[in-house]
Amino acid sequence: MTRSDSSEWNLPPGLRYPLHFYAHKPWVKLGEPIRLFEYLHRTYGSIAHYRFMGTPIIFINEPDYIREILVTQASSFVKERTVRRMKILLGEGLITSDDPIHIRQRKIVAPAFHRQRIAAYADEIITSAARHAGQWKSGQVVDISAAMMSLSLELVARTLFHTEVTDDIRRINDEVNTIMDLYNFLIAFPRMEKFLHLPIPGVVKFRRSRARLDRVVHRLIEEHKRAGVDKGDLLSMLISSRYEQSDASAEQMGMSDEQIRDEVLTIFLAGYETTANALAWTWYLLSQNPEAEAKLHVELDEVLGLHRGQAAGDAAPFSSHRLPTLADYPALRYTEQVFAESMRLYPPAWAMGRLSTQPVTLGPYRIPAGAHFFMSQYMISRTPEFYPDPLRFDPDRFLPEARAARPRFAYFPFGGGSRQCIGESFAWMEGVLAIATIASRWRMRYLGSAPPVPQAKITLRPRGPLLVRLSQRENA
Numbered sequence: 284m285t286r287s288d289s290s291e292w293n294l295p296p297g298l299r300y301p302l303h304f305y306a307h308k309p310w311v312k313l314g315e316p317i318r319l320f321e322y323l324h325r326t327y328g329s330i331a332h333y334r335f336m337g338t339p340i341i342f343i344n345e346p347d348y349i350r351e352i353l354v355t356q357a358s359s360f361v362k363e364r365t366v367r368r369m370k371i372l373l374g375e376g377l378i379t380s381d382d383p384i385h386i387r388q389r390k391i392v393a394p395a396f397h398r399q400r401i402a403a404y405a406d407e408i409i410t411s412a413a414r415h416a417g418q419w420k421s422g423q424v425v426d427i428s429a430a431m432m433s434l435s436l437e438l439v440a441r442t443l444f445h446t447e448v449t450d451d452i453r454r455i456n457d458e459v460n461t462i463m464d465l466y467n468f469l470i471a472f473p474r475m476e477k478f479l480h481l482p483i484p485g486v487v488k489f490r491r492s493r494a495r496l497d498r499v500v501h502r503l504i505e506e507h508k509r510a511g512v513d514k515g516d517l518l519s520m521l522i523s524s525r526y527e528q529s530d531a532s533a534e535q536m537g538m539s540d541e542q543i544r545d546e547v548l549t550i551f552l553a554g555y556e557t558t559a560n561a562l563a564w565t566w567y568l569l570s571q572n573p574e575a576e577a578k579l580h581v582e583l584d585e586v587l588g589l590h591r592g593q594a595a596g597d598a599a600p601f602s603s604h605r606l607p608t609l610a611d612y613p614a615l616r617y618t619e620q621v622f623a624e625s626m627r628l629y630p631p632a633w634a635m636g637r638l639s640t641q642p643v644t645l646g647p648y649r650i651p652a653g654a655h656f657f658m659s660q661y662m663i664s665r666t667p668e669f670y671p672d673p674l675r676f677d678p679d680r681f682l683p684e685a686r687a688a689r690p691r692f693a694y695f696p697f698g699g700g701s702r703q704c705i706g707e708s709f710a711w712m713e714g715v716l717a718i719a720t721i722a723s724r725w726r727m728r729y730l731g732s733a734p735p736v737p738q739a740k741i742t743l744r745p746r747g748p749l750l751v752r753l754s755q756r757e758n759a
C-alpha cells in the first residue's frame with residue numbers, strides 16, 4: 284500500500300480544502316494554533332483532519348485515541364516536524380532524539396530522577412523557595428512569573444547540576460526569552476535548519492542566543508570535568524557514563540561533549556520553564572479563587588502548624604509556620620490538588636505532536652504513514668464532557684474518586700508512554716513544596732484589569748508580566 288492509494292484511507296471528518304484556503308478566517312492565525320484546534324473540535328468533534336502543504340494533519344481530542352498514539356501504537360510514531368525542528372537548539376537531547384539514541388540516553392539519565400534521588404532535592408526546594416520569598420515585603424508588587432522563573436532555574440541548577448547560580452546561569456533565562464519570542468518564526472519557516480547560516484535578522488538573533496547558551500553549558504561541563512570528583516549529580520552521571528557501542532567490539536566509550544551539551548541544555552530548559560509557568564498560573568488562580576485559597580490555608584495550618592518562636596533562625600517575615608519538610612509531602616493533598624487543577628487550566632506543555640511512520644488505525648479511521656497528529660492538553664482539559672463547567676477552578680476535581688472516574692488521558696500534562704516526562708516526580712514535588720512554603724506566609728492579589736493572556740509558545744506562558752501585590756498572611 285502506498286500513500287497514493289487514497290481509496291485505502293479513511294480520514295476523519297475535516298476541512299475540505301488545504302488550510303491556506305482558510306487564511307482569512309479568524310480561527311487561522313499564525314502563532315495561535317489553539318484557535319484552530321477549538322474550531323476543529325467545535326465543528327467536527329473529537330477527531331478531525333486538515334491538510335497543510337499536502338500533509339494530512341489529524342487533531343485528536345479523545346482520550347482513547349490519545350492512548351493509542353502515545354502508548355498502544357507508539358512504535359508507529361516519531362516526534363513531528365516542529366519538535367524535530369527544535370534540534371536546531373537542543374540537538375539530540377532526550378526531547379528531540381529518536382531511538383536508538385533516545386532509549387540509550389534515557390537509561391543513562393533515569394537514575395537522577397528516581398524517587399529516592401528526587402527526595403534528596405526536597406530540602407533545596409524548600410530553602411530556595413523560603414529564601415526567595417524571604418526577600419519580599421508586605422505591600423510589594425512583584426512579577427510573580429519572573430520570580431518563579433528565577434526560583435525554578437535556581438532549583439534545576441543546584442539539584443541536577445550541583446552548580447551555584449551565577450550571573451551566567453541567570454542569563455539562561457534571558458536567552459530562553461529571546462528564543463521563545465522567535466519561536467513561531469523559527470518553526471513556521473520551512474527548512475529552517477538549512478538557513479541557519481544566513482544573515483536573516485531573526486536567525487542572527489537566534490544564533491547569538493544559542494551561542495551564549497552554549498558557552499554557559501560548556502563552562503559547566505568543563506568545571507565539572509576539572510573538579511574531577513563525582514558530585515553525585517546528573518552532570519557527573521553524564522560525564523562518567525559509559526555505554527556499550529552497538530558494533531561487535533562492544534567497546535566502552537563516554538558520551539561526546541556534544542551529546543552531553545544536548546542533554547544538559549534539554550534538561551535545563553525542560554526542567555525550569557515548565558514548572559515556573561505552572562507555579563505562576565497557580566498564584567494567579569489562587570488570587571482569583573478565595574474559597575480554594577482558604578481551603579489551602581486550612582491544610583497548611585494543619586500540616587505546618589503554628590510554631591511561633593520556634594523558628595529562631597527563620598527570616599523575619601516567617602514567624603508563624605514552620606517550613607515544610609519532605610515528611611510533610613504526602614500530607615499536602617489539597618496543595619497537590621491545587622497544583623493539578625492549575626495545570627488542567629493552564630498546562631505548561633499545551634500540545635504534543637507525532638508523525639506516523641506506518642499506516643495507523645484509530646477506531647473506524649485508517650490514516651497513512653507521513654500524517655501529523657496533534658493532541659492538546661489545553662483542549663482536552665477544557666472539554667465539558669470530562670470537566671463540567673470547565674473554566675471553574677475547582678481543585679476537588681482531583682480528589683482520588685473524581686480522578687478515577689475520568690479516562691486516563693483526559694489529563695496528561697506530562698505526556699504518556701515511553702516519552703513521558705522524565706521530570707514528572709521532580710515537578711510535582713517542586714510544585715507542592717514551593718506552594719506550601721510560599722502560601723503558608725504570603726497571599727497574592729493579581730493586579731491586572733483583565734485576565735492574563737496565555738501565549739502558546741514552546742510552553743504556555745502568560746503574555747507580559749504577571750503582577751501581584753503581596754501581603755503577609757498574618758496581616759492579611
Ligand code: HEM
Pocket residue numbers: 377378389439443549550553554555557558561630631632635636695696697698699701702703704705706707709710
Ligand atoms: C510542570 C512541569 C513539567 C511539565 C508540564 C512537563 C511536560 C512534559 C511533557 C508533556 C513531555 C512529553 C513530550 C512529548 O512526549 O512529546 C515532557 C518530556 C520531558 N520532560 Fe518534562 N515537564 C515538566 C517538568 C520537567 C522537569 C522538572 C524536567 C527535568 C528536570 C523535565 C524534563 C523532561 C525531559 C528530559 C523530557 C523528554 C523525555 C523523553 O522523551 O524521554 N520536565 N515533559
